[in-house]
Amino acid sequence: MQLMQQKENTRNMTTSPVPTDGTESAEHLAGLLSKIxxxxxxxxxxxxxxxxxxxxxxYGTRQFGNEQIASDLVQETMTNVWHKAHLxxxxxxxxxxxIFTIARNIRFDFLRKNKHRQNDLxxxxxxxILAETNEGLDDDYALDQNILxxxxxxxxQQLPDNQRxxxxxxxxxxxxxxEVSDGLGIPLGTVKSRTRLALQKLRxxxxxxx
Amino acid sequence: xxxxxxxxxxxxxxxxxxxxxxxxxxxxxxxxxxxHCQKQVLDAEQLMAEQLTKAPxxxxxxxxxxxxxxxxxxxxxxxxxxxxxxxxNVLNLDGKLFNLPPxxxxxxxxxxxxxxxxxxxxxxxxxxxxDECINLIYMDKGSRVPEHTHKGQEVTLVVNGVFNDExxxxxxGDFILMDSSxxxxxxxxxxxxxxxxxxxxxxxxxxxxxxxxxxxxxxFFR
Numbered sequence: 001m002q003l004m005q006q007k008e009n010t011r012n013m014t015t016s017p018v019p020t021d022g023t024e025s026a027e028h029l030a031g032l033l034s035k036i037x038x039x040x041x042x043x044x045x046x047x048x049x050x051x052x053x054x055x056x057x058x059y060g061t062r063q064f065g066n067e068q069i070a071s072d073l074v075q076e077t078m079t080n081v082w083h084k085a086h087l088x089x090x091x092x093x094x095x096x097x098x099i100f101t102i103a104r105n106i107r108f109d110f111l112r113k114n115k116h117r118q119n120d121l122x123x124x125x126x127x128x129i130l131a132e133t134n135e136g137l138d139d140d141y142a143l144d145q146n147i148l149x150x151x152x153x154x155x156x157q158q159l160p161d162n163q164r165x166x167x168x169x170x171x172x173x174x175x176x177x178x179e180v181s182d183g184l185g186i187p188l189g190t191v192k193s194r195t196r197l198a199l200q201k202l203r204x205x206x207x208x209x210x
Numbered sequence: 211x212x213x214x215x216x217x218x219x220x221x222x223x224x225x226x227x228x229x230x231x232x233x234x235x236x237x238x239x240x241x242x243x244x245x246h247c248q249k250q251v252l253d254a255e256q257l258m259a260e261q262l263t264k265a266p267x268x269x270x271x272x273x274x275x276x277x278x279x280x281x282x283x284x285x286x287x288x289x290x291x292x293x294x295x296x297x298x299n300v301l302n303l304d305g306k307l308f309n310l311p312p313x314x315x316x317x318x319x320x321x322x323x324x325x326x327x328x329x330x331x332x333x334x335x336x337x338x339x340x341d342e343c344i345n346l347i348y349m350d351k352g353s354r355v356p357e358h359t360h361k362g363q364e365v366t367l368v369v370n371g372v373f374n375d376e377x378x379x380x381x382x383g384d385f386i387l388m389d390s391s392x393x394x395x396x397x398x399x400x401x402x403x404x405x406x407x408x409x410x411x412x413x414x415x416x417x418x419x420x421x422x423x424x425x426x427x428x429x430f431f432r
Contacts, residue, residue: 045279125235126313
């Protein structure tokens, strides 16, 4: 009770409009997600869970008309939130929207996907919101693009041939990792590890020279 | 410039995850190609998220929820999902290269064997499981599909190229919905065309001998 009151007070002191219908502001929820992403913060997740779990349960119950399935939906959705909070991107939408789309995907698979047929279309094929994406790669790319192309031609020449070829095809020729794998006749995993090693090495070279 | 879009209602159902898989793949591919509909989908998702947070909460067994919370925080991380890097976005059709929108690129491994169909066309099924099937249809220059009608609704999306029928001309990203009351005669002129076609009512076609008797039904209906 004490806690609740404190919270109310803190809120009233802020100047941003506070929703009055018991909903949380997107900023606050986004803050919880980033704490979970950064430090697996249990307190932040507990608060997020207490906010969303009952709402997701209501959604699931409306969708399935069955509380057990609805409860499975809540569990699976929130498990993804716990482990994949780092995939939430505030510039792409609100936390509620992100969590809704995770639940929507799980519902789609509950309704459609036959567990005995692994090849059935899954929600991830339509809405790859939890794909670990090129994220890492994209960020590296954005970060390194200018440097890569303009400043570090010499570093780049110092890479071992097998890494240099992969980097050349991905970053200069714009091929996908799969295409590089096909083209060079090497496993996709090898392309990925060479890319990672090469970027790591380039970064080290930049850091030591700066 | 894309002229033909799915209806607002269809976009909303897509965003809700309520459309069948075949139609969802076609709409998702259109959305990949269409900034306007990307915005529509985001708006719809946002609206549904707001409904989710504002809906009245049910009475809860808080003990069960506490147990669930604890279980989640000690759970193993789910396996990472495949990333887009794992898919090639290039379709090679007898040496002709097509750039596939992301949704279709993710379906590459489901694209079946290409077969010839009457009228200088090729067709490959995309097997997405269940009873539904969608087809990639390649119309060479100067192709013509004899006039036909549909038993249910047929949706066609132009992936790359141009085709026309009696009503209009359709290019990259255009989404065309035909129902059973409409006759049409799709054809290409000086350009070839790759399209994606699906039915939203496939069950009507899983039985019935008419499907076998009508060679052209298999073209668009599977």
